[in-house]
Amino acid sequence: MTVTDLKIYGGLLSPFVLRPVLAARAKGHELPVESFPGGIKCDEYLALTPTGKMPLMVHGDLVLPESQPITDYVDAVLPGPALLPADPVEAARVRLLVRIADVYMVPHLGGLFAAQSKPEGVPAAMAGMAAALAYFEHFRDPAHDYAYGDSFTQADAAMIPLFFFLDALDRGLGTAKLLEATPGLAAWWTRAKASDIGARAVAEQAEGLKAMMAARG
Numbered sequence: 320m321t322v323t324d325l326k327i328y329g330g331l332l333s334p335f336v337l338r339p340v341l342a343a344r345a346k347g348h349e350l351p352v353e354s355f356p357g358g359i360k361c362d363e364y365l366a367l368t369p370t371g372k373m374p375l376m377v378h379g380d381l382v383l384p385e386s387q388p389i390t391d392y393v394d395a396v397l398p399g400p401a402l403l404p405a406d407p408v409e410a411a412r413v414r415l416l417v418r419i420a421d422v423y424m425v426p427h428l429g430g431l432f433a434a435q436s437k438p439e440g441v442p443a444a445m446a447g448m449a450a451a452l453a454y455f456e457h458f459r460d461p462a463h464d465y466a467y468g469d470s471f472t473q474a475d476a477a478m479i480p481l482f483f484f485l486d487a488l489d490r491g492l493g494t495a496k497l498l499e500a501t502p503g504l505a506a507w508w509t510r511a512k513a514s515d516i517g518a519r520a521v522a523e524q525a526e527g528l529k530a531m532m533a534a535r536g
């Protein structure tokens with residue numbers, strides 16, 4: 320078994336699928352991403368992961384759901400620059416940004432995404448999102464070019480595909496304007512989405528969103 324046998328199931332609109340994909344790209348590798356035949360709720364998929372969520376990574380005997388452990392694994396097994404600093408203090412700062420993304424930002428994306436069917440949930444989701452952005456701003460150094468430090472880390476891999484939705488949902492909800500309260504973070508996002516990895520991710524997610532809207536009719 321080699322790292323070239325590593326496979327990710329999912330679609331490229333998902334910020335969780337993109338997290339290990341972006342991490343791999345930052346290390347100079349392209350991970351194969353495939354839709355699971357039968358979808359993520361079919362019996363075969365649920366037998367692999369009862370979570371029924373994407374991404375799912377398969378590498379030999381290792382069947383691994385959840386974007387962050389997949390990203391850690393990809394970072395460890397693929398050659399290329401490490402995406403967590405070796406210094407424990409610096410690594411802790413990167414991990415904290417990933418954690419803020421997952422614990423404080425992600426739950427509110429759902430509320431914003433469901434704005435049409437549940438408009439009553441939008442104010443709380445906007446307030447929660449604003450709080451999450453303020454946490455990033457508090458713990459980031461605005462002088463850093465990347466989410467943390469002067470090179471791409473796991474924090475960029477986690478944050479870029481989540482921040483896509485601030486722009487994508489802006490027209491209806493004004494989500495991009497939330498970044499006005501966090502200028503350091505806003506400047507990072509402007510740089511991140513203009514970078515090769517960021518621009519490609521945004522284009523892939525935009526494509527995925529278009530396809531999802533078209534399928535919904």
Ligand SMILES: N[C@@H](CCC(=O)N[C@@H](CS)C(=O)NCC(=O)O)C(=O)O
Nearest residue numbers: 333334335371372373374385386387
């Ligand atoms: N905590 C999971 C979240 C994964 C997740 O929510 N994926 C979404 C797609 S963006 C999904 O598969 N949703 C299908 C469902 O929940 O039924 C991770 O980090 O991988």
